[in-house]
Amino acid sequence: MSIAKFLLRRFLQGIFVIWGVITIMFGLRAVSPGDPASLMAGEGATAEIIEQVRVQEGLDQPLYLQYIEYLQGMMVGDFGFSWQARREVSAIVIGRIPATVELAVAATVVAIAIAIPLGVISGTRRNQPADYSATMFSLLGISTPNFWLGLMLILVFAVWFGIPYPSVGTSSLPLSGVSVPYPSSVGLGMVDLPTGRRDVSFGVAVSALVFEQSLSEMGTWLRHITLPAITLGTYFTALITRLTRSGMIDELGKPYVTSVEAKGLPSVLIRYKHVLRNTLIPIITVLGLQIGTLMGGAVITETVFNWPGLGLRLIDALHDRDWPVMQGIVIFIAIAFIIINIIVDALYASLDPQVSDE
Amino acid sequence: MISDRVKSNLKDTFVDSLLPKVGLVLLIAILVMALFAPLLATHDPTRTGHFHETGAPYPPMGYSYETQVAQDGEFGEVSVESNSTHVLGTNNIGQDVYSRFLYGARVSVIVGLSSTLLAMLIGVPIGLVAGYYGGRVDDGLMRVADTMLAFPALVLALALIGVFGESPVHVPDPIVMAGFADGMPETIPIPGTVTIVGALVIWVWFARVARGEALSLRNEEYVKAAQSFGTGNAQILRQHILPNSLTPIIVLATIQVAVIILLEASLAYLGFSGTTLSWGYEIERGQDVLRTRPWVSIVPGIGIMLAVISVNLLGDWLRDALDPNIDQSKRGA
């Protein structure tokens, strides 16, 4: 079977799973102990609004008709309407995507950039201090709840070291009491005084850099995203380090490594070109599944740092009992998860030549 | 079942390396804390009002801190000394942090174990049946499993809680009931929905592993032999397939306990657990006062970390010793 066929099959499976996800969410609404109309109308809705919702959402129809309508809506990207926010859920979701993507990508980049070299070093220098440190780090990393980690980072960096940290897109922590003058204490000359802006998106930062040769927006972006990205990325860094280490150890024991060494290849090439490549194959499949953890972690991290992404919006929707928004975000996350997994599979297929023979 | 080889593997890997020992010591410590919380606690963990005379919470032993309090609208800086009866200080509402730390272990352990057990009870039979019978039953299960796995665990848990709400269950404390620990709460609230939701989120892992085992075991000679004697399928599943599938299921269960502990803590932190007697909730409580009273958040966080580390270490040990092939992906929350 060719890679294309393999991917096509995965794609069709993905469609099936998306249908399943949508069905489960519909089912949840149907089995919810309350009245679905009041569920959709959200917190504090009046009886009139609930009735209006019942009629407009077709909740007075038989269940199977509701289901068909529900599916039809989903197919055209209609996630419903938030009666609380008076907006299309899809607009709400789209508005929140960039912040989450920025955070998730930053965390992943940080994780990969740190974890892979760390795992390789740890795996190739077994039982040396570097290995022990990396092992301890990864054990702590996978065992530390990330919301707590986020708070501790704030505590250490913002409070104890007195590094002022922008409140925006961050928690919580007042840094006042910090008497050091702002820019010098950060040690980053390019970092401006905090702006009055809530946040700078990566896009804005990049365009400022490109069109205005201005570093300050990028600096602001970096300053805002650093702690959240570390918070979200730590678990992943630890996990990938762990996987890389054990994968390296497994792979290094394989005969082909001796064979490659006998060819006289430099060791860095052996590690990164030959061994790591084979190590990555199982890691990638695991990571595909772990993207779900990343997304769950993003929900928490966004809450800790008040980061205006999907996760924070999901929590708000839950507190407001705004079912359509909650459902829209959950379905969106699930679909994103499925699509990422298909991409991961493609990556996997491109890495492992044997996949096309399976 | 557990063979001698496995036993000796378990022993060897335990004796040879430090980490499983650390894990076991931690686990025993956590279990002792959880089990004997009413005896070890110095105060009723729900009792409020343990404040310094200035009205501010006590810091942990050996520390003091400066804070500002308003009396009749006027601010004044006061120094707050620790109090020897509150080893780890008190929280925002004057509850003893040490005692809440112990009871937090209790909630984590109860939720972690019961949720995992429940998930096993749901997932293992489904997985075994699917794997053993194969065919359409199996296909159906795998599709359901794929769909369940398309939800990030925390997100699915939040969705379920969003629908079903939070309902704490008040579990009586046998030690207090028996009169060994006067002054401790007679019941403790366990986040009921979280327990069930946790099981609903992770059962599919058990189903997958059990299915895989059943799938390979059904071709074993002794199973074929039993079939040829006309032994009923139910009996074969019970007598042959289940016992021989246990090893990877036990390894998985260990890891999933850690997953549930983190899940419960996360939900409590986000305010969806329905109980305030939880490490996660306590961290949230401390968030507002992180700058002035960091111990309120630090202490429960260490609790979660130690509990998860202990379970992870034991999980690693079991996995290495029992089943080197079990998938790494089954960890994490």
Add this chain to the structure above:
Amino acid sequence: MTEDILRINDLSTRFFTKEGQVNAVERVDLNIKRGEVFGIVGESGSGKSVTALSLVDLVESPGEVTNGSVEYRNEELAEALRDEYPDAVDGSFVDLRAVPETVRRSLRGASFSMIFQDPESSFNPTLTVGEQIAEAAEVQRRARANPRSTRAKTRGVEYSFSSYLASAVLPSRKFVTNSSRERAVELLEMVGIPDPVKRADEYPHQYSGGMLQRAMIAQALAGEPDVLIADEPTTALDVTIQAQVLDILADLQEETGMTIILITHNLGVVARMCDRVGVMYAGEIVEQGRLEDVFENHVHPYTEGLLGSIPNLDDVGGRLQPIGGNVPSLIDVEMGDGCYFADRCPRAMQECLEKPPDFDGPGGEEHVAKCYLADHPYDETQALSEEYFESAGARVTDRGDSAGASPGEVSEDD
């Protein structure tokens, strides 16, 4: 033809395992002549493969070459290293154990290359065969441009860390130049792979075992090595394929005049290919000499046992004859002070409880045996009783345990 290319003295390799120290290679002395085919033969676990790996410094932890010297004749190298490492250089010989690892490393491929017994697991499954051979050619190409510098092998932008990372993810080939790739195709053609251009772009799992072994030979030849170490090159192959592979090796040897150290437990292979032979037992070379001497005039009872009752070279049976008794444990504490073979030896004598030195054998020059029988005939009055070793007990363990105790590198499939 008579000049030594390798002088191995007192080479010992130990594995430091949980069960104890394993003496995989025990004070081995060997001289290899330029252009010859030298066979090392022995049972599984006798230390043949570890000896080979020790020569090129590829013994892996927990193993370690603990003693001895490996002197390699190479005028250029000797010249280059003379000032910096005077102790390591002796005439045109360089003691490879006395020079830094980077030097040894730089000799791999170019001076020494290896063929492994299991071609399927000795190729990286995720790179094309052509790429892997080209890689070997590339390394040597760079090394030749600047023979002493290992850094030369890793110079250039494509060797940056990020490109390593990228290469791990992307199917990139920028580590090898086009000329190396062409060279790979040539080499494949040379070892008789049909349609080498197409085959070069295939992955190892698309090759058959015999073809892969040929590809491995091609890879080993990429650096035009002085010494080719072939570790059981035919063990994993079908009998017909075995013959083809051996033919190729023999032809290539004839063409290039390189030295081959052939490690095998297959006496037929030895008889067919080798000029001289060393017999290994329990990490020691117990007898060595020209092929005819060892096969026909052997003195060591172990050699005799190996060959069975076959009296003449033209009728070698192929496989090793089973020998009574068990393969010895190589664990240091369990090894006695005497001849390691004594417990299995039909002619063990009292004096065998002390380690025999090398005695000149009855064959031509260089026929050497570690056996008192080379010095004087068997004396029945000195014979050890059958029960002697059984009561000594501890020295001999059952086969299962010793296999468990031996590191994987020394065990072979029989």
Add this chain to the structure above:
Amino acid sequence: MSGATIATAGVTSMAGCLGDDDDADDTDDAAVDDTDDTDDADVADPDELDEITVTLSEFPDTIDPLDHITGPYFDIYDHIYEPLFNFDPGEGVFPWIAEEWEETGEGSTEVTLRDDVVFHNGDEMTADDVAWTINRAVDPEKGVASDLGAFGLGSITGAEAHDDTTVEFFYDGAPGLAEFEFGNYARVISVDWAMDYNAEEDAISGDSPEDFNGTGPYQVVEFEPEVEIVVEAFDDYWGDEPPFQRVTFNADGESSGRANALETGEADLTMNILPEDVATIEDADGVEIRNVSSFRTIFCPMKNSVEPYDSQEFRQAINYAVDSQEIIDTVLSGFGEPTSQPVAPDINGFNDGLEPYAQDYDMAESLVEESGYGGVEIELTAPQGRYLNDADVAQTAADMIDQLPNVDCSANIVDFGVVSDANSAGLDDPDHPFYMIGWGTVTGDTDYGVQGFFVPEETRSFADEELTDAIIESQQIEDIDERRQKLQEVNQMAHEKAPWLFLHVEESIYGVNENITWDPRPDETIYLWEMDV
């Protein structure tokens, strides 16, 4: 009226100042400088403070000016869609857009409007706009089923324009109530503009600045849904020029985040600062805490349809068990004042002869025994993040009750929606009979603080004929002093009958750039035009 939603936050929208301190004439030369909008951290020079950022604790969900009734909406939208009247709690209703008004008969009042009011899109405001807006608000069939119409303008039945500047309001309640309602909640939308949004049928929605069009002193120039609204002074505003040229409204759900924003100069004004963060702000340079005792009381209703709360002895026992001063001193760091009755001290009808229940466990224990409910287990349902340290207050109160030897009490911390539903569900709903909630008596009159809880049969959470009658009686008294006396009686009665666990008066705590001159209002409303630099 059902108070659930009104109770949710500082519900009011009265126009504040009389204009006497509105000397914001120094902003003429303060041209907007878009390239320099990052400098508002530089608080040293007050002249430059013509751009400020207000960080609220919650960002409005919706943009329809009629589709809400809670604090954060008014805090932003009142600057865009200004109130028609200027309402001062406890003082009454004063002219604003409405210049004068007169009762014209049974259930109708004629209002004369200014003739120089224009919408941000340039259209002139007419009486038609006002009438249409009122009708849209009060008619659940039109536009959105508006909270503002249903609760705020509950007794108003409609409006009709007579000419460009005259509009008549119709109502079915007492004239005083109607005046309070329109005085407080009347707003105006341009009917022509609104028609583009199909506003007769739907809520006004959108995500661009053009989707706002009021007559207020500020017009929207940037809008990012759920994140921020930026407004600038409206050039054609009929009234005084507002004190800041450009104002950014955003929100941060965490008190410490808001405090942090203030300290780093990212915000110039922020609200709902927790007591824990007060000291931090006090310590920081250039910013300060401004606090005022609000009209909001925090208390825990006990539904007397449910055992054991049907016993007056039991309810009193609960009050004797809780030491609210202690809660204030510890959990609230001293912010607050214990209450003895439903309303706060400055409210008309407050009975200053009443003392808060002093903590007395012996008394409480014996009262519980008297009630016959000894050994009962109860649960206090309380929200998290709605009021100052609400969950902590509730847990402490519950634990104080739990310390009674004959009562077990625990706190159940839930989302505010649960509490709000429990409150509006009335006596028939037994799910959460004992819950913590806050109520801002924004009118400054006791009636508003008690009537919703004790009078309407469907939604009240406590049924007592004597108390209900007394409240109804008070509503019919014309004489101010007599009425005040009656209201004091009502408060006295409420104290004795203990329908609630009385806790405290909530402090409104703001963090403010010290260059801003502003005294916070007790009704929890933020009006930029009351500020000065």
